Amino acid sequence: MQRPLFLGVFSSKKGSKMKSYNVAVVGATGAVGTRMLEQLTDTTLPIASVKALASARSAGKKVKFGNQELIIEELTENSFEGIDVALFSAGGSVSAKFAPYAVKAGAVVVDNTSYFRQNPNVPLVVPEVNPQALDEHNGIIACPNCSTIQMMIALEPIRRVYGLNRIIVSTYQAIGGAGARAMEEAENQYRSILNECVAPTEVEAHILPAGGDKKHYPIAYNALPQIDVFTDNDYTYEEMKMTMETKKIMEDDSIAVSATCVRIPVLVGHSESIYIETKKEPNISDIKRLIAEFPGAVLEDDVAHQIYPQAINAVGKRETFVGRIRKDLDAPFGIHLWCVSDNLLKGAAWNSVQIAETLHQRGLIHPVEQMKFELK
Amino acid sequence: MQRPLFLGVFSSKKGSKMKSYNVAVVGATGAVGTRMLEQLTDTTLPIASVKALASARSAGKKVKFGNQELIIEELTENSFEGIDVALFSAGGSVSAKFAPYAVKAGAVVVDNTSYFRQNPNVPLVVPEVNPQALDEHNGIIACPNCSTIQMMIALEPIRRVYGLNRIIVSTYQAIGGAGARAMEEAENQYRSILNECVAPTEVEAHILPAGGDKKHYPIAYNALPQIDVFTDNDYTYEEMKMTMETKKIMEDDSIAVSATCVRIPVLVGHSESIYIETKKEPNISDIKRLIAEFPGAVLEDDVAHQIYPQAINAVGKRETFVGRIRKDLDAPFGIHLWCVSDNLLKGAAWNSVQIAETLHQRGLIHPVEQMKFELK
Numbered sequence: 001m002q003r004p005l006f007l008g009v010f011s012s013k014k015g016s017k018m019k020s021y022n023v024a025v026v027g028a029t030g031a032v033g034t035r036m037l038e039q040l041t042d043t044t045l046p047i048a049s050v051k052a053l054a055s056a057r058s059a060g061k062k063v064k065f066g067n068q069e070l071i072i073e074e075l076t077e078n079s080f081e082g083i084d085v086a087l088f089s090a091g092g093s094v095s096a097k098f099a100p101y102a103v104k105a106g107a108v109v110v111d112n113t114s115y116f117r118q119n120p121n122v123p124l125v126v127p128e129v130n131p132q133a134l135d136e137h138n139g140i141i142a143c144p145n146c147s148t149i150q151m152m153i154a155l156e157p158i159r160r161v162y163g164l165n166r167i168i169v170s171t172y173q174a175i176g177g178a179g180a181r182a183m184e185e186a187e188n189q190y191r192s193i194l195n196e197c198v199a200p201t202e203v204e205a206h207i208l209p210a211g212g213d214k215k216h217y218p219i220a221y222n223a224l225p226q227i228d229v230f231t232d233n234d235y236t237y238e239e240m241k242m243t244m245e246t247k248k249i250m251e252d253d254s255i256a257v258s259a260t261c262v263r264i265p266v267l268v269g270h271s272e273s274i275y276i277e278t279k280k281e282p283n284i285s286d287i288k289r290l291i292a293e294f295p296g297a298v299l300e301d302d303v304a305h306q307i308y309p310q311a312i313n314a315v316g317k318r319e320t321f322v323g324r325i326r327k328d329l330d331a332p333f334g335i336h337l338w339c340v341s342d343n344l345l346k347g348a349a350w351n352s353v354q355i356a357e358t359l360h361q362r363g364l365i366h367p368v369e370q371m372k373f374e375l376k
Numbered sequence: 377m378q379r380p381l382f383l384g385v386f387s388s389k390k391g392s393k394m395k396s397y398n399v400a401v402v403g404a405t406g407a408v409g410t411r412m413l414e415q416l417t418d419t420t421l422p423i424a425s426v427k428a429l430a431s432a433r434s435a436g437k438k439v440k441f442g443n444q445e446l447i448i449e450e451l452t453e454n455s456f457e458g459i460d461v462a463l464f465s466a467g468g469s470v471s472a473k474f475a476p477y478a479v480k481a482g483a484v485v486v487d488n489t490s491y492f493r494q495n496p497n498v499p500l501v502v503p504e505v506n507p508q509a510l511d512e513h514n515g516i517i518a519c520p521n522c523s524t525i526q527m528m529i530a531l532e533p534i535r536r537v538y539g540l541n542r543i544i545v546s547t548y549q550a551i552g553g554a555g556a557r558a559m560e561e562a563e564n565q566y567r568s569i570l571n572e573c574v575a576p577t578e579v580e581a582h583i584l585p586a587g588g589d590k591k592h593y594p595i596a597y598n599a600l601p602q603i604d605v606f607t608d609n610d611y612t613y614e615e616m617k618m619t620m621e622t623k624k625i626m627e628d629d630s631i632a633v634s635a636t637c638v639r640i641p642v643l644v645g646h647s648e649s650i651y652i653e654t655k656k657e658p659n660i661s662d663i664k665r666l667i668a669e670f671p672g673a674v675l676e677d678d679v680a681h682q683i684y685p686q687a688i689n690a691v692g693k694r695e696t697f698v699g700r701i702r703k704d705l706d707a708p709f710g711i712h713l714w715c716v717s718d719n720l721l722k723g724a725a726w727n728s729v730q731i732a733e734t735l736h737q738r739g740l741i742h743p744v745e746q747m748k749f750e751l752k
Contacts, residue, residue: 275651
């Protein structure tokens with residue numbers, strides 16, 4: 001068994017010794033897991049050690065952690081001894097099975113999958129929006145879906161002042177949300193088209209629109225109006241995540257949310273075209289100010305100088321960029337806007353690490369008294 | 377001067393001789409112009425000859441017309457002698473100057489630019505939707521904007537039965553709408569990224585988002601929320617075209633339309649995420665039937681089998697494909713749908729040729745009695 005990487009005990013500014021944490025990353029080889037490790041090299045969370053966990057297939061391989069390398073260990077029920085914080089991003093079934101063992105071992109889990117998000121015992125948190133929800137945690141905190149998180153950053157500053165009756169959102173989601181293999185496949189599709197003159201309809205496709213679904217379609221030069229599989233109401237799960245997660249995070253079931261989630265040939269960086277109706281008559285310049293002042297949000301809205309958020313500019317950044325803010329041409333309480341964020345950072349890895357930071361700030365990293373999750 | 381290509385006099389089924397037309401294509405070397413010539417090889421319009429016109433720069437070059445080649449002639453004020461039908465797609469300023477000369481020479485003009493679209497003397501026509509508007513033409517008929525046309529095909533069958541109060545549309549528009557050079561530039565951007573490891577933010581960009589605007593941004597792996605330049609109300613002209621053209625084509629100023637127009641890295645084939653509110657309570661299975669039966673529309677809506685419209689499948693087709701039709705989760709009269717069409721065919725070349733076919737069917741190809749357009 002690998003010895004945890006020792007990072008030393010951090011000191012507070014007052015000179016007294018401060019608790020520092022043993023952190024585990026589950027799914028450390030994935031598109032999100034590697035970025036979780038990256039984000040952990042630049043965090044206010046005091047870290048004592050980092051353990052990289054993945055499936056048996058990856059055990060023994062190395063992953064980068066800053067200038068160092070971690071050796072991947074196989075994830076088992078016993079992986080969490082001595083761990084204080086466990087970040088999960090290895091798929092819903094892995095979280096379903098192993099997150100309760102991490103809690104049982106005394107860790108606090110931040111789970112980036114959808115498995116626990118609608119569980120009433122599990123807070124669903126965007127730290128800038130609803131950090132107070134962390135106070136009631138039972139050992140597992142869920143990180144919302146990427147497409148929901150950035151929408152919350154864009155809309156919360158408006159909601160707090162003007163209220164929010166409804167949201168209609170059409171997404172322009174990056175391939176990276178489907179994982180590193182999907183990005184590789186897309187690049188290979190472009191190479192086939194550009195270098196070998198293969199028709200876009202004829203390139204090889206084995207992953208998108210949804211790994212778990214029957215048919216697979218090319219994404220190069222295409223737009224796929226399916227992310228995740230379909231539910232019984234003809235919306236996809238991705239679309240229903242945006243609906244249900246918004247209500248839970250904003251703690252308001254009366255907000256009407258309907259989404260159309262679309263995958264486009266962008267590698268990293270989700271964009272969203274959002275229409276909202278506020279409760280009070282909105283003032284656009286005030287809304288721009290509110291967004292500019294909101295933590296985690298960056299206003300990029302100066303159409304006279306062609307300034308608006310763009311996916312390629314958001315890559316590698318932790319913020320959510322908001323622009324094209326304008327009144328609906330007819331509805332007096334209607335507003336349109338465009339928001340962009342790095343779906344792998346604020347949409348996943350950074351929001352997860354930020355939840356851990358916030359747990360620490362609020363003194364909430366400790367073993368739970370009562371186990372509320374079933375061990376399978 | 378090139379002799380018009382003689383194609384013979386067509387005969388009607390009754391054996392009587394039928395009028396056939398001398399057709400001119402203005403802008404014959406462009407992405408749309410070449411497709412106009414292509415569409416003219418498969419049309420019910422009886423054609424006697426075809427003349428290819430373009431700027432002096434292109435004069436003398438050859439363009440394909442079926443198995444034959446046409447020699448490009450320079451467009452001048454005298455190009456339209458003997459021409460019955462002139463299809464224009466060489467930019468608004470070219471139409472502004474030369475379309476009136478074509479009308480003066482006795483031709484009927486079908487103009488694919490935005491220049492005449494809001495002129496009260498000019499019908500704006502999608503043949504499946506408002507062919508009756510042709511009856512009042514004064515020598516110039518405008519072909520609507522690509523993004524408007526396919527939306528009209530998707531929504532007109534619904535409007536006729538259920539009425540239409542409002543439309544909120546977010547587009548996923550192909551690069552081809554900005555012309556052949558924009559498509560070449562996009563392909564070069566992808567080659568730089570994939571073959572030379574240039575960062576997506578660093579590739580060369582000289583055309584998009586709008587040729588006439590100051591700044592230019594990469595489109596490879598990006599989404600640009602700007603098509604055409606911005607107007608005073610913070611909407612782009614492209615967005616305002618969708619608003620104004622919808623009202624004119626549907627002959628109803630009370631329909632509320634707000635658009636967000638976005639360029640995505642697709643070469644050909646516009647997609648649109650459309651939300652509508654009807655006047656009467658909609659029935660989804662009835663709406664699917666209405667769309668399936670509407671001319672020019674193809675229903676592709678079977679989510680259980682992952683059937684929905686995709687840009688790569690629409691390329692080269694004349695129809696508009698509609699799917700993902702479902703009720704809003706909250707608004708009882710709200711419907712969401714997804715529609716896709718080849719923006720260079722139904723969005724431009726085919727709709728223009730189809731207007732000419734419809735003019736012929738209605739006996740409307742003849743010189744105007746009264747000249748209503750200024751000669752410049």
